[in-house]
Amino acid sequence: MHFEKVGEFCNLEMSYICDFSSGYISRNNNLLRELELNRLTQFILSKCVHGTPIFKLGDGGSRILILSGIHGNELPPQIANVRLLNELAGRDLENTLYFIPFASPKSTMHNERTFNEMDLNRSAHIRNSLSNLIVQAVENLEIDFVGDFHSTSYNANPGIESVFSSKAPSPESYLIANHISRAVGCEMISFDIAGASYKGAVEDVCNLKKVPAVTCEVLCPFANVASGSVEKSFAQMESFLAYFGVL
Numbered sequence: 194m195h196f197e198k199v200g201e202f203c204n205l206e207m208s209y210i211c212d213f214s215s216g217y218i219s220r221n222n223n224l225l226r227e228l229e230l231n232r233l234t235q236f237i238l239s240k241c242v243h244g245t246p247i248f249k250l251g252d253g254g255s256r257i258l259i260l261s262g263i264h265g266n267e268l269p270p271q272i273a274n275v276r277l278l279n280e281l282a283g284r285d286l287e288n289t290l291y292f293i294p295f296a297s298p299k300s301t302m303h304n305e306r307t308f309n310e311m312d313l314n315r316s317a318h319i320r321n322s323l324s325n326l327i328v329q330a331v332e333n334l335e336i337d338f339v340g341d342f343h344s345t346s347y348n349a350n351p352g353i354e355s356v357f358s359s360k361a362p363s364p365e366s367y368l369i370a371n372h373i374s375r376a377v378g379c380e381m382i383s384f385d386i387a388g389a390s391y392k393g394a395v396e397d398v399c400n401l402k403k404v405p406a407v408t409c410e411v412l413c414p415f416a417n418v419a420s421g422s423v424e425k426s427f428a429q430m431e432s433f434l435a436y437f438g439v440l
Contacts, residue, residue, distance in 0.1 A: 212244035216298030241298035251286030265300025270342035339406035376432035
């Protein structure tokens with residue numbers, strides 16, 4: 194995967210996960226009205242027209258991925274991810290941060306949970322699925338830690354603000370989740386073995402590959418942005434990074 198410098202935005206670099214997931218994020222009015230449409234945000238949205246972009250800040254230390262949009266209709270974490278990238282762009286960082294704000298731009302554009310009728314959080318183990326390509330990027334880039342950020346509705350699973358982890362084979366997943374749970378006050382949901390309950394979650398597939406990962410959830414009706422939900426997702430992202438001393 195080749196990253197190119199984005200001269201207009203200081204230390205920002207970017208590449209693509211794939212080119213078959215493209216979408217016009219600006220057609221999702223529920224999401225668009227929550228974004229500050231500055232030059233960097235407009236740049237991020239423009240790159241989604243060509244596929245799933247991945248952005249990079251810093252060069253050194255631990256390699257950390259902040260991922261959102263695995264389900265296109267879970268809007269708060271996607272908005273929070275863009276805000277976080279805006280906040281950290283231009284800072285001197287001791288670690289290497291990767292951002293995928295919109296895992297499936299096509300799904301986000303249509304405010305849909307699935308990508309081409311495939312649940313990307315049940316298919317990360319399927320070779321060359323979109324979420325599997327993200328896992329492949331994690332391996333190829335030698336990313337050390339993954340935070341996958343979601344939202345959940347009251348009548349869905351898990352239906353509460355929470356952080357998922359597992360204790361084996363990547364025990365640091367549990368430690369990261371415990372830190373986030375204590376920092377932001379969300380429920381901790383932990384499994385003894387990754388992938389034991391169901392297959393194909395990005396978090397589980399990463400943990401099975403011994404890349405410690407967690408999944409964070411905030412409460413919000415699907416395809417909408419509830420008051421305070423973006424801020425709560427942003428706080429989860431901040432606490433995830435704080436575990437590594439980034440913030």
